[in-house]
Amino acid sequence: MSEPAARPRPVYVVCAETPPDVVGGLGRYAERMMAAMRHLGTPVEVFGATSRRGVPRTERLGDVTLHRVRVPGGDLAGNRAPGGGGGVARMPTAVLDVVRMIGILVFNVRVAARVIRTGAGRSGSVVVVHDWMGCVAGILCRVLARTPVVFHVHTRELNAAPSRRRSPVAAGIAALETAQARTARLIVVPSAGMRDDLVACGWPADRLRVIPHGFEDPELLRLAALPGDERDRLRDEVRRRHLPGGEGRLVVFAGRLSPHKGVRTLVRAAPLITRDRDDVRIVLIGAQAPRTDDNAEVARLIDETDVGRHVAAGYRFLDSAEVFAHFLAADVCVFPSTYEPFGLVAIEAMALARPVVVGPGYSPEVVGDGAARCGSDSPRELAATLLRYLDDPRAASLLGERGAAHVRERYTWARTAELTLAAYAEPSR
Structure with a gap:
């Protein structure tokens, strides 16, 4: 079967958590989706963050190419101590948070620079960002290169969970997500319930798409x-x-x-x-x-x-x-x-x-x-x-x-x- 002509070529994906650094739901999603897209005929370039040494910087999986971008701050999702339990892990929590935020910013700027250098805005490609940790790259690609951006929102638990008080960090993340939603061509969510929650928060209903996850591990x-x-x-x-x-x-x-x-x-x-x-x-x-x-x-x-x-x-x-x-x-x-x-x-x-x-x-x-x-x-x-x-x-x-x-x-x-x-x-x- 020939590839549908309408598919973008290529797709640039910004996803902070990718294999082998799979420590949460986002990493599991990335792992399964890379496997599912590897033979669909669309070139997909995935950019993930890592602090590991000794792992390949680039890995080819059929139509999918995974680029591991070295960043400070270890695990950007905050699921485990940076550095794998070494000296960085013994830093005070406040210092770790600052290091992590610097790592997220460095990761986004490096990825945005690499994507923009490809001429993505002129090639019919699309930039895809996952959750708030990829929003800076998405906004930079949209503003500087006029590249279409798709925003995947997997969770907003810091701002949507009723049992949590809204912290300054959560407020900042919410502002970043809102800015990305306003500049994104499409916003993809995994359920109708999440779509309805976002519409109630003022997000654009006409640009929200519900695409549920798979289950096969x-x-x-x-x-x-x-x-x-x-x-x-x-x-x-x-x-x-x-x-x-x-x-x-x-x-x-x-x-x-x-x-x-x-x-x-x-x-x-x-x-x-x-x-x-x-x-x-x-x-x-x-x-x-x-x-x-x-x-x-x-x-x-x-x-x-x-x-x-x-x-x-x-x-x-x-x-x-x-x-x-x-x-x-x-x-x-x-x-x-x-x-x-x-x-x-x-x-x-x-x-x-x-x-x-x-x-x-x-x-x-x-x-x-x-x-x-x-x-x-x-x-x-x-x-x-x-x-x-x-x-x-x-x-x-x-x-x-x-x-x-x-x-x-x-x-x-x-x-x-x-x-x-x-x-x-x-x-x-």
Whole structure:
């Protein structure tokens, strides 16, 4: 099949987090999208930030070329200490924040200069920026080279999460995002719920496009295809870590321990769940957001509610294979977010045919009837919803089957890549 003539050539992508520095949702998105676009016939030049030494500066993946731009400040997303735990990591938090912001600015200026030198504004190409960490490059390319810019917004949790106060940093980021939205040809978001939130904030509705993510992770697909006996062996292995003799009922949460992820609501729901059910264990997989005390706050709440026997928090992130194995082992997976632009983690649990309960932050169209969605941030409602499926294995199994069907019918990275390139090719208005 010949390549559609309308596709831009090439596409320049500014995405601070790219492989091998995958530490969050943006990095996982970049990894999957590069794989999905590598054979679609459109040259894609991706610019990512790195502080690592010894990794190739340029890597070719079919039609996709990844350029790793060396910057100061280590991980620009703030997910881990810069320098991999060396001297920089021992700097005070305020100094680290300054170093990180300098790194973000250096990364953006270097990328913008490289793109502008290609003559992108005269070649029919498009510049694509992901979240606020690429906005400076997008604005520079638009103003200095008149290059069309597409702005991907994956989350605005610093400004949209109701449980967080608006800090000066958050206000600055919001101003930068708004400036990019005003100069962008298109704004791409992962759900209708996020689109509606942005329209309510005054963003241009006619330039917003909803393109959902895919779900296929190689490890997830491997686990989903396991024969029944191997699947049972893996489930039993994980369950024995958390349940005496592997017997009982297991609830699994995965994500940051941030307030908007609903972790505190889940801990407060635990006494209602376990009051007459001593065999229930709730496992929290994840850790605090950078520069917060979320770990300590969750630990204090577990002590205050006296649920330490039933709630286990490791305060660390696990690799994808371990997270997916925990989903397989769970009787119910729970993601009670009050703010969630898409919620890939829930989609992945649904793809494994696990019964999933989500919070009010999930857009109804994202999970459909494949997950049980709480209508409020209420410990009592969350407890009742979880108990419904913990106490009724048949209902839980049917929910898991609906979830798997919903995900596999609606979400693939191949479809996401095709829709994304089609959006990039839309004519300017």
